[in-house]
Amino acid sequence: xxxxxxxxxxxxxxxxxxxxxxxxxxxxxxxxxxxxxxxxxxxxxxxxxxxxxxxxxxxx
Amino acid sequence: xxxxxxxxxxxxxxxxxxxxxxxxxxxxxxxxxxxxxxxxxxxxxxxxxxxxxxxxxxxxxxxxxxxxxxxxxxxxxxxxxxxxxxxxxxxxxxxxxxxxxxxxxxxxxxxxxxxxxxxxxxxxxxxxxxxxxxxxxxxxxxxxxxxxxxxxxxxxxxxxxx
Numbered sequence: 001x002x003x004x005x006x007x008x009x010x011x012x013x014x015x016x017x018x019x020x021x022x023x024x025x026x027x028x029x030x031x032x033x034x035x036x037x038x039x040x041x042x043x044x045x046x047x048x049x050x051x052x053x054x055x056x057x058x059x060x
Numbered sequence: 061x062x063x064x065x066x067x068x069x070x071x072x073x074x075x076x077x078x079x080x081x082x083x084x085x086x087x088x089x090x091x092x093x094x095x096x097x098x099x100x101x102x103x104x105x106x107x108x109x110x111x112x113x114x115x116x117x118x119x120x121x122x123x124x125x126x127x128x129x130x131x132x133x134x135x136x137x138x139x140x141x142x143x144x145x146x147x148x149x150x151x152x153x154x155x156x157x158x159x160x161x162x163x164x165x166x167x168x169x170x171x172x173x174x175x176x177x178x179x180x181x182x183x184x185x186x187x188x189x190x191x192x193x194x195x196x197x198x199x200x201x202x203x204x205x206x207x208x209x210x211x212x213x214x215x216x217x218x219x220x221x222x
Contacts, residue, residue: 028080036131039100042091
């Protein structure tokens with residue numbers, strides 16, 4: 001697959017609007033139920049449980 | 061607030077989700093034992109304006125979220141803004157190490173043809189730019205030709221192609 005260069009004008013446009021793009025993206029994240037759920041899952045050690053998740057690739 | 065750093069290198073499970081042209085990896089590393097808030101390092105590939113197939117912008121941030129209310133409370137773009145809770149140098153190094161692994165995972169999994177990465181804040185201090193240089197090293201280790209181009213108004217951009 002050919003990868004054409006990004007023009008200098010385009011690079012400047014990307015840099016100029018970088019924060020706007022990130023803010024727009026995270027506005028969507030803050031309202032999306034799956035993203036919110038995933039970001040809110042407890043950290044290691046946060047839940048008092050006798051069990052742990054085991055990645056399926058470690059089974060069998 | 062009692063910030064509890066509970067990340068264990070190589071043993072803390074991450075999650076990949078995709079949608080909207082994005083691939084997002086989230087790895088939790090700490091929690092607040094009073095509020096219950098959880099802190100995560102997040103790296104993502106996202107389509108960018110004018111980008112083609114398998115061309116993405118790489119972004120990263122720390123997110124504070126509330127498991128109780130299942131909501132994102134705060135997003136930290138700037139490493140300096142994380143200092144109030146992530147001040148321990150050893151902890152910062154571990155979180156940064158996890159970010160490198162997230163980028164490595166995304167490159168291997170998604171196999172981008174082009175990646176762009178840029179600073180969002182003008183005139184970042186040199187030590188902040190070192191983090192970007194290390195991310196570029198990861199891109200190169202994973203087979204991408206990653207280069208920095210000229211900065212613009214104190215902002216920096218790196219472009220990597222396969």
